[in-house]
Amino acid sequence: MTFDIQHNDPNSKARAGxxxxxHGQIETPIFMPVGTAGSVKAVHQRELKDDIHAxxxxxxxYHLYLRPGLDIIEKAGGLHKFNGWDKPILTDSGGYxxxxxxxxxxxxxxxxVTFKSHVDGSKHFFSPEGVMDIQRTIGxxxxxxxxxxxxxxxxxxxxxxxxxxxxxxxxxxxxHFDRTEPKYGYSQTLFPIVQGSVYKDLRxxxxxxxxxxxxxxxxxxxxxxxxxxxxxxxxTEMVTDILPKDKPRYLMGVGTPANILESxxxxxxxxxxxMPTRNARNGMLFxxxxxxxxxxxxxxxxxSPIDSGINCYASNFYTKAYLxxxxxxxxMLGAMIASVHNLSFYLWLVGQAREQIIAGTFKxxxxxxxxxxxxxx
Amino acid sequence: MTFDIQHNDPNSKARAGxxxxxHGQIETPIFMPVGTAGSVKAVHQRELKDDIHAxxxxxxxYHLYLRPGLDIIEKAGGLHKFNGWDKPILTDSGGYxxxxxxxxxxxxxxxxVTFKSHVDGSKHFFSPEGVMDIQRTIGxxxxxxxxxxxxxxxxxxxxxxxxxxxxxxxxxxxxHFDRTEPKYGYSQTLFPIVQGSVYKDLRxxxxxxxxxxxxxxxxxxxxxxxxxxxxxxxxTEMVTDILPKDKPRYLMGVGTPANILESxxxxxxxxxxxMPTRNARNGMLFxxxxxxxxxxxxxxxxxSPIDSGINCYASNFYTKAYLxxxxxxxxMLGAMIASVHNLSFYLWLVGQAREQIIAGTFKxxxxxxxxxxxxxx
Ligand SMILES: [Zn+2]
Ligand SMILES: [Zn+2]
Numbered sequence: 001m002t003f004d005i006q007h008n009d010p011n012s013k014a015r016a017g018x019x020x021x022x023h024g025q026i027e028t029p030i031f032m033p034v035g036t037a038g039s040v041k042a043v044h045q046r047e048l049k050d051d052i053h054a055x056x057x058x059x060x061x062y063h064l065y066l067r068p069g070l071d072i073i074e075k076a077g078g079l080h081k082f083n084g085w086d087k088p089i090l091t092d093s094g095g096y097x098x099x100x101x102x103x104x105x106x107x108x109x110x111x112x113v114t115f116k117s118h119v120d121g122s123k124h125f126f127s128p129e130g131v132m133d134i135q136r137t138i139g140x141x142x143x144x145x146x147x148x149x150x151x152x153x154x155x156x157x158x159x160x161x162x163x164x165x166x167x168x169x170x171x172x173x174x175x176h177f178d179r180t181e182p183k184y185g186y187s188q189t190l191f192p193i194v195q196g197s198v199y200k201d202l203r204x205x206x207x208x209x210x211x212x213x214x215x216x217x218x219x220x221x222x223x224x225x226x227x228x229x230x231x232x233x234x235x236t237e238m239v240t241d242i243l244p245k246d247k248p249r250y251l252m253g254v255g256t257p258a259n260i261l262e263s264x265x266x267x268x269x270x271x272x273x274x275m276p277t278r279n280a281r282n283g284m285l286f287x288x289x290x291x292x293x294x295x296x297x298x299x300x301x302x303x304s305p306i307d308s309g310i311n312c313y314a315s316n317f318y319t320k321a322y323l324x325x326x327x328x329x330x331x332m333l334g335a336m337i338a339s340v341h342n343l344s345f346y347l348w349l350v351g352q353a354r355e356q357i358i359a360g361t362f363k364x365x366x367x368x369x370x371x372x373x374x375x376x377x
Numbered sequence: 378m379t380f381d382i383q384h385n386d387p388n389s390k391a392r393a394g395x396x397x398x399x400h401g402q403i404e405t406p407i408f409m410p411v412g413t414a415g416s417v418k419a420v421h422q423r424e425l426k427d428d429i430h431a432x433x434x435x436x437x438x439y440h441l442y443l444r445p446g447l448d449i450i451e452k453a454g455g456l457h458k459f460n461g462w463d464k465p466i467l468t469d470s471g472g473y474x475x476x477x478x479x480x481x482x483x484x485x486x487x488x489x490v491t492f493k494s495h496v497d498g499s500k501h502f503f504s505p506e507g508v509m510d511i512q513r514t515i516g517x518x519x520x521x522x523x524x525x526x527x528x529x530x531x532x533x534x535x536x537x538x539x540x541x542x543x544x545x546x547x548x549x550x551x552x553h554f555d556r557t558e559p560k561y562g563y564s565q566t567l568f569p570i571v572q573g574s575v576y577k578d579l580r581x582x583x584x585x586x587x588x589x590x591x592x593x594x595x596x597x598x599x600x601x602x603x604x605x606x607x608x609x610x611x612x613t614e615m616v617t618d619i620l621p622k623d624k625p626r627y628l629m630g631v632g633t634p635a636n637i638l639e640s641x642x643x644x645x646x647x648x649x650x651x652m653p654t655r656n657a658r659n660g661m662l663f664x665x666x667x668x669x670x671x672x673x674x675x676x677x678x679x680x681s682p683i684d685s686g687i688n689c690y691a692s693n694f695y696t697k698a699y700l701x702x703x704x705x706x707x708x709m710l711g712a713m714i715a716s717v718h719n720l721s722f723y724l725w726l727v728g729q730a731r732e733q734i735i736a737g738t739f740k741x742x743x744x745x746x747x748x749x750x751x752x753x754x
Binding site for chain 1: 414415416417418419420421422423440444445448449452453458459460461677678680690691694695696698699702703705706708709710712713714
């Protein structure tokens, strides 16, 4: 994997770059649609490529490990072959999902985590080494380190100990990753993850440790878990000031359109979030004019396109009134249209950000755009 | 509306024709995907047109009347404008749905039917005249008469009285339809419906009465409601022998691929059924090689395309193993792929039938095909 920065914004820490993988290139800043179980919910692969213009998608290790299972994915020749997505894929480490199973017999120890499947209750064990093997087998282009993602709020003592374990686990991840080979003939790379909750000294410490591993890219985890947005931006900026400038930075699980623009201004290059697809299924739409609760009465006879501000079949062809009807009547097509639209909007947004960075006009554009995007229509 | 028969099969009663409407032409025999609430479940309008090659879709009067309601549809300029489907639309009369509400306070009288909405329990009244107005407002190209669809089994006395009321209702439908005008500038036509349950004398009587109204097309209702297939074919053949040869014949709610081929051989030109979409959501696929229960273990590592026998994105691009995974994991994409495939298959099937009729080879092809399609893979 290579990463080249093409432009640095003169008035913020934003940058525009190109990330090169064996499955093609990714123009940054980029948003990665979440394909939990090997499918971006309610969206066809063709739509992801041609309508949404996704350049990389995310897969969830926990879900894929349980279903369809590694034997099937390996027999298929990796996830790209299994689901027909031939552009880059990033997999999370499964940690986030496993931790959210708290109270179902999940146990975190130095060696790893024991948990029960939400599908059939069967017992499983994830270790840093095991999770590297699993992601190798899934065949992700970018593999995430096995970390503990602390909840918010989180006591200082717990946050520090957890962070230290995450660092020890990272060492095990790297050692295991570096002595194993990719399974399908294309290269894979490992991103470590900065933790430290909302404590400045822990975030600084973690960023320094993570940087010292000198991997090809770095991630920031444990944010966007309920803390105020200002706190998230503060932590993000402290960390991006420490992480190497010449490597991609991935802010995990973020976020709203405004969150994304603000974080790009702080030097973030990659994002993922379930919000565009999850909100779509609930009728919450992100548009170029602001957010819309499409189930509201006020849209019932609005026969204008969902959003003519972006170039996307679903956004341009279907009307607000029709989409409202589908959502109210629980027709699957409602979730399908809203999902394609929201993802198209997210990809449009990061594409616009990139153009503005290259043009040197990012800061002014971003400040105006954030205000616009936070409006409720 | 005009209907021209291009070819009559020398070895059966099958015919190939062209039905011309103000929304374009329909090549018969044809299958009409069911778009209950103005949406063919789990399918985009673009897919209906470009992948499935649907030429006409069906809308359900009962559902559309309740949601979004006639005011919204009229404000949109009719259903075509509301849902963006600019090819022909046929609406049922709402009768079938209303009758299936038995036991919820539904009352059938000579004047019409009182029923409660399944959405909010509100009380409504459908009369032959009212249902003509409703379908005029929805803006269907082909409007169905308000009839009573008897269940199976049905006692002779009830079947006869019900049929006679259906005939009296038809007179009211025609009179009201003929003294009202289309609302949106394109012409609409009314199809009457033959009833009579599984009683030969009633079916003959009903077919004669229906033919005597001399409408532009005729339908056969009250079949495929649980009776044996042989009985359905027997009734269909008796009726097609009486209905005018030069007008399209529509067999309502039919059926399996084999049902459709056998009924084409008996002189049927139009079909609709929820089976391809409903079965798709349950993982039952119709393919050129036979039917598949895609949830079965045996497909878990079958990485061949769903069906390479037809030319359709969903059928060719996705594998059986991937589709099985999606269905098992309850991913919406599973229902989406299966729905596009099953409908593509149905449209492919009637298209093949048409080609065989034109080539004069329909009978032999049909006999072999029925055997093949009834196989379980
Ligand atoms: Zn998120
Ligand atoms: Zn049916």
